[in-house]
Amino acid sequence: MSVQLPKTNKYGFYEIRLESIGGLGANLSGKILGELGVLKLGLNSSNFASYGSEKRGTPVKSYVRYCKADQEININSPVERPHILGIFHERLSGKIPVMAGVGEDSVVIVNTSKDPDTVRDNLKMYAGKLICIDALKISIEEKTRTNMVMLGAIAKASGFISLEKMEEVVKDTIGKKYPAALEGNLAGVRRGYAEFQEKEYKADGQYEYQDYKEDKREWGWDNAPIGGINPVPGSTVDNDLTASREGYVPIFHKDKCINCGLCDSTCPDMVYQFVPGEFRGKPAMVNIGPDYHHCKGCLRCVEICPVKALTEGLERDEDIWSTHVRNQDLIVDKMEFEDAGASSIVTTESEESLDI
Ligand code: SF4
Ligand code: SF4
Structure with a gap:
């Protein structure tokens, strides 16, 4: 028995984008949401993530698409206009255009201790529903991780993912691998489902709609030095x-x-x-x-x-x-420190001694 998707885009997809930082568990959350769609909700789903060096601290995006079980998902591109946008750390909004594609029909879930009006101003949110949840505080109290709390909030915000189904998929996936952490993880999901502040914003002209643009890195497969190896020690010290x-x-x-x-x-x-x-x-x-x-x-x-x-x-x-x-x-x-940027380098003494 499949759930009814509340709304889809013109291709029949319900889409989720997670904006995060390596180490906060957004990649795993995306995988869990993907599995949830197929195994528990009777839908078809797909998920993939985009990240750089897999180093803790680097930006991560994870994408999830749902559609009816008899429909194929034949695209594998970033989610540009999310129905749900999960922001795993509010400080992401500085350099990264996390709010791109958010419209009046979007739900934005932010891990923050602040209230919705403050967060809307910080994010320059154009319109849509804003859900604020202190996932970090809850995760510390329950000895779980922020991603579990965010999953609970995502379930609630979706309107079609029940708490029961979310708990089932968490038990099936990470419960088997980390049984000792299961109770804390489930408590985190439950509190994410229940403890949040929300507020709806119309497109009132306060902030502009932001178009989605692909990140363009300075270094890619064709110009990164020696097969992608960064030869400069300490290039991330800034x-x-x-x-x-x-x-x-x-x-x-x-x-x-x-x-x-x-x-x-x-x-x-x-x-x-x-x-x-x-x-x-x-x-x-x-x-x-x-x-x-x-x-x-x-x-x-x-x-x-x-x-x-x-x-x-x-x-x-x-x-x-x-x-x-x-x-x-x-x-x-x-x-x-030089503000060298995410894909640049910092001159170091060791670099000079290597005569690179
Ligand atoms: S000081 Fe270094 S090793 Fe210690 S917690 Fe911070 S990043 Fe980790
Ligand atoms: S240098 Fe000091 S703080 Fe660092 S490991 Fe040794 S004793 Fe501990």
Whole structure:
């Protein structure tokens, strides 16, 4: 028995676009929504994602199409005019045109702690229904991930995906792989289905409709150096990775640090700052802590630190930030990064020494 799609485009498709950052689980959400269509809703569906290096912190888009079971899906192109647009992190709206194709019949779901009017202004949303859900807070409370909460909200917003069907597909897919996390994941889905603020906006002339345009990267298959390998170490050091965190940060306890450097060699994003100084009475490069601008919150450094000089902290815990983080001698303000952009490079000393 198939569900009735509420509205489709002229090709008979109901379309969803997810805008996210690597690490927040949008790719998996798209796969789950695709499977849900075929296995639970009696529809035909397709899903694919578009992303760059698969590195945590890089932009990700995932697309889902539904249609009647007896119809073929013979296109495999990005969703340009989404019925549902899921924005997994509100800070995506800065450089990336996430609102492209959103019209009066679209539903936009945003992971945010802010209210709809504020979010509409931030996103410059032309029209449509805006749903705001604090998926990050819920995911921390339920020990799940933001994508589960977003899936619950997507189900509710669709009007044709029941909570029961969404729970079934979550059990079937990730429940088997990660049984210990199932209860938290289901709780996240349920709260996503129930806890949100929504508001409808007409095209009132406040913001303009944004056309969908394909991203044009500077580097592609035909001009990337040596088969796509980036020969410049540290080419991503200017990236602001704060948006890819899922609520947790490493907290540095300087008094416990033995300057072993393991955090620095483990961190994939060169977050730890070592400056010339003195350690145990001798000249040394001294760890003064993480530069959070580049930290994506993977917490590998916390695992590797042999003396618990790094501990897991909640990003939203004001107390932690005021007592540990803001008191640190961070050098973020003194650092000068080139704004090289997502597909560009930063000149580094190592590059110069390699004579590239
Ligand atoms: S959590 Fe630690 S290892 Fe991960 S990016 Fe941040 S500083 Fe680096
Ligand atoms: S791993 Fe721990 S002890 Fe070693 S330098 Fe990093 S913070 Fe200090």
